[in-house]
Amino acid sequence: MITMEHVCKTYRIAKRNAGAKEAWKALFRREYDEIRALDDVGFTIRDGEMVGYIGPNGAGKSSTIKILSGILTPDGGTVLVDGRVPYRDRLEHAREIGVVFGQRSQLWWDVPVIDSFELLRDIYSIPNSQYRQNLEELTQRLCLEELLRTPARQLSLGQRMRCEIAASLLHGPRILFLDEPTIGLDAVSKLAVREFILEQNKEHGTTVILTTHDMQDIEALTSRILLIGKGRILLDGTLEDIRKRTAHKNGFGNESGDAAEKPDGESGGAAGGSGAAAVGIDETVAELYRSFDL
Amino acid sequence: MKKYLSFFRLRFVMGLQYRAAALAGMVTQFFWGFMELMIFRAFYRADAAAFPMTFSATASYLWLQQAFLALFGAWLLENEIFDTIMNGNIAYELCRPIQVYDMWYARSIAKRLSEATLRCVPILVVAALLPEPYGLAAPASFPHFLMFAITLALGVAVTVAFTMLIYVLTFFVVSPQGLRIFFTSATELLAGAVIPLPFFPEGIRKVIELLPFASMQNVPLRVYSGDLSGVEMGRAVFFQIFWLGALVLMGKLLCRTALRRVTVQGG
Numbered sequence: 001m002i003t004m005e006h007v008c009k010t011y012r013i014a015k016r017n018a019g020a021k022e023a024w025k026a027l028f029r030r031e032y033d034e035i036r037a038l039d040d041v042g043f044t045i046r047d048g049e050m051v052g053y054i055g056p057n058g059a060g061k062s063s064t065i066k067i068l069s070g071i072l073t074p075d076g077g078t079v080l081v082d083g084r085v086p087y088r089d090r091l092e093h094a095r096e097i098g099v100v101f102g103q104r105s106q107l108w109w110d111v112p113v114i115d116s117f118e119l120l121r122d123i124y125s126i127p128n129s130q131y132r133q134n135l136e137e138l139t140q141r142l143c144l145e146e147l148l149r150t151p152a153r154q155l156s157l158g159q160r161m162r163c164e165i166a167a168s169l170l171h172g173p174r175i176l177f178l179d180e181p182t183i184g185l186d187a188v189s190k191l192a193v194r195e196f197i198l199e200q201n202k203e204h205g206t207t208v209i210l211t212t213h214d215m216q217d218i219e220a221l222t223s224r225i226l227l228i229g230k231g232r233i234l235l236d237g238t239l240e241d242i243r244k245r246t247a248h249k250n251g252f253g254n255e256s257g258d259a260a261e262k263p264d265g266e267s268g269g270a271a272g273g274s275g276a277a278a279v280g281i282d283e284t285v286a287e288l289y290r291s292f293d294l
Numbered sequence: 295m296k297k298y299l300s301f302f303r304l305r306f307v308m309g310l311q312y313r314a315a316a317l318a319g320m321v322t323q324f325f326w327g328f329m330e331l332m333i334f335r336a337f338y339r340a341d342a343a344a345f346p347m348t349f350s351a352t353a354s355y356l357w358l359q360q361a362f363l364a365l366f367g368a369w370l371l372e373n374e375i376f377d378t379i380m381n382g383n384i385a386y387e388l389c390r391p392i393q394v395y396d397m398w399y400a401r402s403i404a405k406r407l408s409e410a411t412l413r414c415v416p417i418l419v420v421a422a423l424l425p426e427p428y429g430l431a432a433p434a435s436f437p438h439f440l441m442f443a444i445t446l447a448l449g450v451a452v453t454v455a456f457t458m459l460i461y462v463l464t465f466f467v468v469s470p471q472g473l474r475i476f477f478t479s480a481t482e483l484l485a486g487a488v489i490p491l492p493f494f495p496e497g498i499r500k501v502i503e504l505l506p507f508a509s510m511q512n513v514p515l516r517v518y519s520g521d522l523s524g525v526e527m528g529r530a531v532f533f534q535i536f537w538l539g540a541l542v543l544m545g546k547l548l549c550r551t552a553l554r555r556v557t558v559q560g561g
Contacts (some may be wrong), residue, residue, distance in 0.1 A: 110311070119301065
């Protein structure tokens with residue numbers, strides 16, 4: 001179980017105007033802007049849930065994931081993951097979670113993937129029998145046989161991402177954080193990754209928290225969606241809720257850019273939910289962002 | 295402990311696969327060794343009595359230095375650690391049940407050992423075959439050889455503990471370039487990599503000998519030929535142990551501060 005209550009996080013960013021004179025001035029006195037990355041964020045996620053965490057760039061998604069995985073300390077509020085405070089009990093917490101950062105790599109670049117896996121086995125002190133069992137299962141489900149003996153640098157992005165996901169699950173974590181796991185993947189790899197995540201959730205009851213900009217990921221994977229914008233949780237519901245909400249607000253008004261401002265009218269309620277469902281998920285979510293003025 | 299050994303093993307194995315780099319390194323070190331030897335020979339010819347070490351001891355010093363360059367070269371830093379810090383991959387290392395300092399320490403030692411393993415044997419063999427007094431002489435005595443091995447290990451440990459400070463300080467700056475240049479050039483000169491420390495003027499030498507740099511290659515390379523022995527050697531070993539403890543402690547404290555800053559400011 002994961003609970004966050006009233007979590008705040010502010011970053012300080014040095015700012016100055018253009019030009020040499022301003023740069024010179026900044027040598028002696030810097031001006032800082034405060035960015036509220038998280039502003040009173042709170043939610044609860046039960047064991048075995050699969051939650052999509054969406055929001056535009058810079059909304060605070062990564063900050064949330066980092067706080068939940070113990071990398072970042074919030075300024076205020078309480079965070080509990082299975083009774084642990086992640087950033088205080090970092091080492092203990094790390095054993096129980098798996099994290100995939102889609103834009104980073106945890107595999108050793110110049111050695112075969114299996115070497116990285118064996119290092120992880122020792123880092124997490126995974127008993128040999130359990131390691132072999134997990135490895136076998138992951139190898140089979142993610143089709144890794146051919147890849148394990150290849151150096152990570154010679155894998156394609158899709159192949160590498162499959163290995164990255166396997167690497168994060170070797171120690172059998174109960175919670176899996178996925179930060180943009182499908183970024184840059186081709187259609188086949190995306191489907192493979194999605195299918196795997198679904199299975200993992202179903203068969204092992206792994207709690208999955210997924211951030212992504214790919215709304216098809218959300219559509220395929222998650223039953224519950226948290227929308228964050230400007231550091232606040234704006235919406236907590238199902239995909240259906242989002243569709244209803246946008247349909248309700250704007251009808252079909254997705255064709256024009258300034259749809260959010262258009263008064264609701266002709267396309268009306270009767271078509272409602274099913275009508276919006278015919279509209280692509282990307283348009284629906286874009287509409288949702290606009291409706292919150294993000 | 296096992297997890298850090300495992301890091302060591304993986305980095306060691308990884309280092310062994312760069313064959314071309316090892317070959318190129320060896321050629322450079324042969325060339326460099328000969329060049330230095332020729333320069334010193336010219337000096338010794340002018341007046342051998344004016345020098346603090348015998349020519350044979352100096353030749354042994356140079357060849358051991360070239361053979362074990364990978365162990366002590368201050369500029370041979372682990373680029374991947376800098377990358378991790380600069381590009382934020384440190385996020386992965388922070389969500390693992392490990393101490394970052396210990397892990398990087400194990401990695402750095404492994405990198406140096408694997409590179410030295412590939413390079414030292416051919417250089418040592420050829421240097422030993424060179425005629426007196428240009429080659430690598432036999433160690434002064436068996437006890438000296440034993441102490442050479444011990445101080446060599448301590449010297450590497452001190453060198454790595456020192457480079458750890460460079461890695462950790464990288465957390466506080468935008469680019470590690472300046473830190474690297476400053477620390478590596480200071481180390482090169484003060485550790486006796488350019489000329490052995492006994493060649494420095496008396497007053498300066500006395501100060502340098504108190505610094506951590508003198509506890510790196512200076513001790514083992516001089517113990518081997520017997521240039522450093524008896525009470526002086528004991529003192530040098532004491533300093534090695536002292537600096538190892540002090541540098542590790544400093545590095546760990548600094549690392550803790552740095553990580554707290556990272557985790558507070560965001561990766």
